Amino acid sequence: MDRRTLLLLSLTCAVGVGNVYFPQAIGPLVAAGLGASPESAATIVTATQIGYTVGIFLLVPLGDRIPYRPLLVTLFGLTGAGLLAAGCAPALPPLIAASALIGVTTVAAQLIAPLAAGLVGEERRGAVLGTLLSGSLAGMLLARTFGGTLGERLGWRAPYLVAAAVVLLLAVVLARTLPATTPPARRPYRTLLAEPLRLLRAEPELRRSCLYQATVFAGFSAVWTCVALLLTGPAHGLDVRAVGLLALVNAVTVLCTPYAGRQVDRRGADAVNLVCLLAVLGSAALLAAGSGGGAASLTALVAGTLLLDVAMQSGMIANQARVFALRPDARARLNTAYMTCAYLGGSAGSWLGVRAYGPAGWGGVCALVAALAGIALARHLVAIRHRKAPPAAPATSDGRPARAPVGPAAAGPVAARSGTPPRRKG
Structure with a gap:
């Protein structure tokens, strides 16, 4: 993989993920424009994330059966159509339906991760995944800035229409430049759909990674769904551009994820996960200090969201590196199981x-x-404790632990055979 290809894949991740997150910044504008309550308008965020979860489950497994180039181009074309429909929606229910369609089809980043994992060696996988995640993170953060700023000036429909133009243009670029690949599996689609569930049952490390990301991403989604309500409420009295500016400040996270990827390559996924889960707990304390008005409260809010973003994204790199190492021939299906659980957690987090x-x-x-x-950290500490615990001694036939051998037998069969025989009397 050369740098040009990696840059194109990172840009594709940014655009694909950005379509999920820019509605978080324009919820109040949608509510005012369509005559709905802010809580009802926030449903478009939940609908997009639920659609994204469905798209991961239904479409990402196709990466193991269909070449990536035609699959990605088709999905981006459908995403552009959904964005156009959302930008022209006359009422909230059609907008919610279009948002669900956008979520289903804009799953490019989840197809690119297994594609890239197969194009590089294991010794570079963490670094490459970190770079791709930087692209996804840039799309996530800048999309909120883009949505809030453009929506405040031109109305809530403008972000959807501009995003549609960008997505359709990128589809043309991908059709011309994306390298051709050969899918690793020729299994029927029905089998591919059932495979992620089977992998979840068969791979404990996959289940553990899914739990970590689902819980942390649920908290992340809860914060970014409600922060617009906080900033535009009576405590701060700001407009939706403040949400975009808050996301723009947090763009420094993009610089942290490549470093996190290198740490995964150097120290292992478990060590990075532990630091990230502790950081999420610390971010909750900082965010709690941002509920009041004033400069100090805004500073705490910026610091808390920044720490939460860094922890969530760095933990994702560790989790994906662990997951992709399990089955090289089924990376798309592994990623399907992992990201489906993650976005189920994110959808639940937005709702909660x-x-x-x-x-x-x-x-x-x-x-x-x-x-x-706290749930994820407790599970992680249990996993670390089990990994460090010595193996249990074998039991005898009556269930009691076997006693350690003494004498020459304790040194193994070779030493026992070569030991000095006992002296005879006389």
């Missing part, structure tokens, strides 16, 4: 975040983030 914000305010959202991170 809005429900927590209603009765408990921003403090309820921060408590939700801490609780979810």
